[in-house]
Amino acid sequence: MQDRLKQISTLLKVALLLFSGAFLLFIFTIIVSINPPQKSIENNLISSVWAPNSVEMNLPEGEKGEMIKLGYDIINNTSEFIGPGAIAEKQFSGNNLACKNCHLESGKKIGSGSFIGVSNRFPQFRGRENKMGTLPERINGCLERSMNGSTMPENSHEMQSIIAYIDWLSENVPDNVQELYKGYKNINIPIRKADTIAGKKVFEVHCTPCHGFNGLGTKIAGSKTTKYLYPPLAGPDSYNDGAGMHRVITAAEFIKYNMPLGVNYDNPLLTDEEAYDVAAYINSLPRPEKANKEADFPDKKLKPVSTPYGPWTDSFPAEQHKYGPFQPIMKYYQDTYQIKKTK
Numbered sequence: 024m025q026d027r028l029k030q031i032s033t034l035l036k037v038a039l040l041l042f043s044g045a046f047l048l049f050i051f052t053i054i055v056s057i058n059p060p061q062k063s064i065e066n067n068l069i070s071s072v073w074a075p076n077s078v079e080m081n082l083p084e085g086e087k088g089e090m091i092k093l094g095y096d097i098i099n100n101t102s103e104f105i106g107p108g109a110i111a112e113k114q115f116s117g118n119n120l121a122c123k124n125c126h127l128e129s130g131k132k133i134g135s136g137s138f139i140g141v142s143n144r145f146p147q148f149r150g151r152e153n154k155m156g157t158l159p160e161r162i163n164g165c166l167e168r169s170m171n172g173s174t175m176p177e178n179s180h181e182m183q184s185i186i187a188y189i190d191w192l193s194e195n196v197p198d199n200v201q202e203l204y205k206g207y208k209n210i211n212i213p214i215r216k217a218d219t220i221a222g223k224k225v226f227e228v229h230c231t232p233c234h235g236f237n238g239l240g241t242k243i244a245g246s247k248t249t250k251y252l253y254p255p256l257a258g259p260d261s262y263n264d265g266a267g268m269h270r271v272i273t274a275a276e277f278i279k280y281n282m283p284l285g286v287n288y289d290n291p292l293l294t295d296e297e298a299y300d301v302a303a304y305i306n307s308l309p310r311p312e313k314a315n316k317e318a319d320f321p322d323k324k325l326k327p328v329s330t331p332y333g334p335w336t337d338s339f340p341a342e343q344h345k346y347g348p349f350q351p352i353m354k355y356y357q358d359t360y361q362i363k364k365t366k
Contacts, residue, residue: 094188098122108248117172124254134208134280134288140201142193150325168266207276210295217346222304257308265313270329274302328352328364
């Protein structure tokens with residue numbers, strides 16, 4: 024009888040231990056689901072409040088929500104609302120690109136100049152104008168350069184709608200999230216001149232399926248206005264030579280972590296060297312010229328080393344400013360002005 028009781032007691036203890044373990048595992052699962060590891064947060068922010076999959080999610084009611092929605096529509100169909108497809112008095116974008124062609128996923132993708140947190144960083148000092156700049160001025164800079172157009176009135180309904188959308192994506196964003204989404208991710212810049220011949224080979228393998236052998240993009244057939252399924256990287260409908268993307272380092276950073284379409288910042292396909300070379304090849308192709316570029320960067324020592332147009336305060340040749348190697352130029356600015364020049 025005593026042996027039987029001992030067996031029952033042992034079984035009860037085992038059952039209690041198993042139950043306790045299962046219960047603790049259940050509690051742990053709940054805790055992890057509520058407070059996931061930081062890496063999981065980073066990988067899944069695109070479905071969070073800061074980067075909703077759909078603009079319709081969580082939109083405020085009334086006029087504010089309508090403004091945000093219009094801003095979203097302009098970001099995605101820029102030429103239709105404020106470009107060549109718009110009525111004459113609203114044609115501020117000079118080409119048929121859309122803002123989302125550079126600010127991927129409607130400005131919600133890490134490593135592609137995301138809008139998340141942008142409003143919280145303005146006003147900010149801009150070396151290109153050598154002054155504190157506002158968000159509307161920054162948007163107009165894109166219109167003049169990336170969109171090869173003209174400035175839009177800051178009080179216009181369209182400008183205010185774009186700002187409303189960016190503001191919405193910047194509301195209550197934690198500092199660590201803002202830092203994650205900020206700008207482009209750096210690459211290790213090769214210590215050599217960019218090789219446009221090697222870059223052309225990378226382009227032919229990875230870029231032509233979408234952008235075509237001539238880099239003129241893929242148009243959407245049957246559209247009433249010119250729209251692109253995949254944007255042009257060269258030619259009259261691309262960004263002009265005053266755009267930030269015309270700088271090889273900037274373009275390489277964008278390409279490395281976003282191209283071919285589908286890669287992301289923590290799972291790139293191209294190497295730093297491939298991104299560097301293909302950026303140089305793309306920026307060797309013909310594109311519109313921006314007037315009065317010499318007025319950019321009134322304080323010339325603040326000019327990024329990869330700015331491909333002069334004047335500069337140094338004696339390095341124009342070709343080196345465009346294609347590198349950039350390290351000697353960076354060292355010159357570091358030694359001469361104690362300014363770290365990287366892009």
